[in-house]
Amino acid sequence: MILKTLRTYFNSELLGYYPDTEISSFFHILSEHILKLNQINIALNLYQVVSGKKYDKFQTAIDRLKVYQPIQYILGQTEFYGLKFKVNDSVLIPRPETEELVDWIIKASISKDKIRILDIGTGSGCIAISLAKHLPNAKVLALDISSKALKVAQENAKQNDVDVEFMHKNILSIPNYFLDSQDRFDIIVSNPPYVRQSEKTEMKPNVLENEPHIALFVDDDDALQFYKAIVQLSVNNLNKNGMLFFEINEYLGNEMIKLLQKFEFENIDLKQDLFGKDRMIKATKKA
Ligand SMILES: C[S@@+](CC[C@H](N)C(=O)[O-])C[C@H]1O[C@@H](n2cnc3c(N)ncnc32)[C@H](O)[C@@H]1O
Incomplete structure (x- = not known):
């Protein structure tokens, strides 16, 4: 033809x-x-x-x-922050909002040397790998509960020629894992599952039927479950003045501010995405 x-x-x-x-x-x-x-x-x-x-x-x-399979899964790849990433149905398709989060982190840390970064719920590895690529002085670690996602992330790190240490861990059951003080982090970042079950009705069928539910959904009665675990982990595992960056549910910005205040984080900054929705938040650990 x-x-x-x-x-x-x-x-x-x-x-x-x-x-x-x-x-x-x-x-x-x-x-x-x-x-x-x-x-x-x-x-x-x-x-x-x-x-x-x-x-x-x-x-x-x-x-x-x-x-209605997403075109990115059909191609087996997508672009994120100017880099190519392999994707399949074991990983969330990286979103433009998350590129904004990466950009915020790079701008906040470009002038620092020798920093350690931890990405929690790495999926395709898009956040960890983009940070490793643009912050050559950073040592980047990343974890996920899904071994299939980690396999994709590892291939993406290789394809993009960066060194990221990947770990197979459940964030809900490792609160004391990184307690060795020399190994504390300067930045902890996460885009964890944050869509409440009740918000499923707002989602497009191609997302609902194709993307991994473990990457997306949380119970309505504990919507900040992942954030609570990560904030608690950060109290012990961030260096003084270390920064926490999250992508968040657009409806839960105020709850996130309260959670960070409760754990005495400072300089809390809630930021909108390109669609004008409360989408990311940054906070600093007390000196
Ligand atoms: C919203 S996706 C984010 C993926 C990627 N970081 C991104 O921004 O495109 C959330 C990720 O968290 C992982 N995850 C879900 N539950 C987890 C847990 N208990 N411990 C660690 N990772 C988990 C999922 O497998 C998924 O890769």
Whole structure:
């Protein structure tokens, strides 16, 4: 089949599943990925024959898009903070809001030398790896409860040529794990599960049906469960003046401020994301 016919076929197969602009964007993304043709080159190569494995990849993508699988899982990769990350259904797809959190941490620590950073609930490793890449003086450690996620994170660290120490740990059962004072951290960061079960109705079906629930959901009656565990861990494991950075549930900014005050953190700064929602918070441990 020639590219021009493939494009018509692709559009007609997905008609009614997505808006036209999104279908056209999927076609461009897949053409770039499978045929290495950017938008201009598609127009210049409309009579190129697409057959065999390359055609099969388009057909598989159409089938997966019809059941609303995210394009990032179909490609097996995504971009985060200018870096390429492998993703599959064992890891959350990194979000643009999380890039803002990474940017905040880099700006707050770029001038410091020799810092130790811990990323809790690392998933694809997007936070830990981006920090390691942009903060060459940092020693970065990261943990997750999911061994499948850690495997992806390890591959991502290798692909991006950074050294991150990954650990298979449950944050809810390791409050004293890092107690050796020489090994304290200067920064602890986490984007833990924070969506309440009652908020499921606000979520798009492609997220609900495809992304790992262990990465997303918490019980309504203990929505800050992960934050409480991490704040408590930070009291013992952050250096004086060390910083805690969290991505948070947009509805729980005030509760987060109270939690950090309760544990005597200072300089608490709640920040909105690019959509104007309370999305991240930073606090400093008392000197
Ligand atoms: C919201 S995802 C964040 C993933 C990644 N850091 C990001 O920002 O895209 C939360 C992560 O926490 C991990 N997680 C869930 N429960 C955990 C636990 N009890 N201990 C450690 N990690 C946990 C999940 O496997 C998931 O990778």
